[in-house]
Amino acid sequence: MTPLLQVKGLTKTYGRHIGCRDVSFDLFPGEVMGIVGESGSGKSTLLNSMAGHLVPDAGQVIFDTRDAGPRDTRAMSEPERRMLSRTDWAFVHQHARDGLRMGVSAGGNVGERLMAVGARNYGAIRASAVDWLDRVEIRADRVDDRPTTFSGGMQQRLQIARNLVTGPRLVFMDEPTGGLDVSVQARLLDLLRGLVRDMGLSAIIVTHDLAVVRLLADRLMVMKDGDVVETGLTDQVLDDPQHGYTQLLVSSVLQV
């Protein structure tokens, strides 16, 4: 089976400071990969480099496109990359404000990607938006409200709806539950699990929260100071950590 995403030797430095170094892995359809590490580990740099928000210094990010098979996204032209990030890719930001248009209604936010790929029927766009709001458990009567009137959890769910409306195959998530109340986190995690399963999504999730990866990710990469120190099945890495740093990380988690 062709991997959905092949990352090869991805390196990003900031001058002399290492962002991420020589990261390689394959991601298959339907898999969720978690990337954990503490602040400064390079996990956000890695995520942003893969998603095209940062230009890496070396390496390839090969995505299995619908029309042309596996292609190195780094070698794509900017219009192609931007089109990809509006259709087959999605990016859920840690702060919903970075991923939403706060001055546009919820329906407009969800419909934007549809309109960006040519949808021109208002009724159909609105119906899609309402359908998606329902899937992320936002009441249909909020479709014309602006996200500024939403709670943090609702904003995050709206961001997810906005991203998933074009049926992407790969979702990048940067601390998707960060900053949310614990009870809201739980609901969001369950929603994400359900969507990943129902839509056959692959996802790459960056987080510092080990509990989140245990529940959401099939596979796990542990990063420290820009390097991937350990990788494997999530439950295996957390229950039988091989690397010293992973062992330290796991043993440091507070138990409730």
Place this chain on the structure above:
Amino acid sequence: MTDYNFAYLDEQTKRMIRRAILKGLAIPGYQVPFASREMPMPYGWGTGGVQVSAAVLCPEDTLKVIDQGADDTTNAVSIRRFFERTAQIAVTTATADATVIQTRHRIPEEPLRDGQILVYQVPIPEPLRFLEPRESETRKMHALEEYGLMHVKLYEDISRHGHIATAYAYPVKVADRYVMDPSPIPKFDNPKMEMAAIQLFGAGREQRIYALPPFTRVVSLDFEDHPFVASKADHPCGLCGAQDSYLDEVIVDDAGGRMFVCSDTDYCAGRQVDGHRGRDNKEDAA
């Protein structure tokens, strides 16, 4: 008082503006940056239009200046006098006699012809500005033809008002490529933009020029199920009886009495000379 260079601007500046105009005509709807000069009127008073007019005027030209369709408002009068003084060109209020027409927020009712130039005064040239404040991002959107956001604006209108409520500065797609702000003309005027004359757009404060060559295809954006309608007030002109011209609503007394009259003063006057009379016209038909 020292003499002015013809039409106020120095020749080097005119050359720079003409280059921008040529580029604009070569790429219809594309906003060309230009080095907007300090003019003897403040920003917001038509400096962009004045600079474009100054760059295209020749001594043989006849200039007409209108403001919301009228030749006799303060702004139209003062800009016309400005060019009379600095260029000594002929001026007129008759649309058909003018070779260069500078306008604020209206297109004349009378169809323009080959050989005429219409110069628009533009406040905000960027149609996406209110949805996407970043210039870096809007430039990319234009470059990559990513106009989904424009439809988001129309979507918002419909969701809020039940119909596309944008009544002026209605966005258009020109030559099937660039989305453009036609300046704050009423949407009623949008269909007129497919015309035989050259159209030039100048934004002085924002420092952009754009242009449409004659017969450029201009399509007003809409949805399949909410098509564009060039609407106007559902009245005839009170003075000349015209059914097909854009109207101004005039309050005539303290009791709320009102009259609808043609916004285009030259068009209305011309119809009255031809003998047309509207319901509110108190003059004799003779």
Place this chain on the structure above:
Amino acid sequence: MRGGAARRGIWNQKKMDAMIEISDLTKTFTLHNQGGAVIEVMRDAALSVAPGECVGLVGASGAGKSTLMRMIYGNYLAASGRIIVGDVDVATAAPREILDLRRETLGYVSQFLRVVPRVPTLDVVAEPLLALGVPEAEAQARAADLLARLNIPRTLWGLSPTTFSGGEQQRVNIARGFAHDYPALLLDEPTASLDARNRAVVLDLILAAKARGAAIVGIFHDTEARDRVCDRIIDVARFTPGMAA
């Protein structure tokens, strides 16, 4: 769907000698943050389980029973050796293969119920079926059936099991583990904290699984339960050098 039923049929038709085949299995723990201490917990383990067979693991507490089970599941890494489940060597397989194996072929009922908070019990139990593409209604019906058999009151089905008693959680765990007819099953203390009635239900589930050809490895402290369902007993002391697991 994903061919689970087809593969199960293949295992039965082949009348294989073993559904689970372990050989030369070794496990060490290296504690980097304790001076790099290396602890060997298993050496040259071997085990073979045929379809329809239930093997019970016995041994002193901490002797390595759970460790072996976790290694079969891929939850613990092997230092060397082979762990063949079906046609996959868990010790060396790619993560993707192990994920597929866990979804379709190999089930595991551990001692702990780990769930996403606030998910209703019915959905927790239905999830393995949903992951296989079973339609929601059918998955929930099967989940309901199991929960009823395990005497979880209907009123609790809409609640998250995180607030249940230990015995109730164990039964939810078991229901989830038996929702899909896995050809291979790992059961870690399935009858602990259960009363006689529920213990009987669980043993019936195990026997039914055996009858349809599942290969089962189980840890039972309860000798009566062990005697009822296990065909063979293996003492892990044979291959665990007596250190903590």
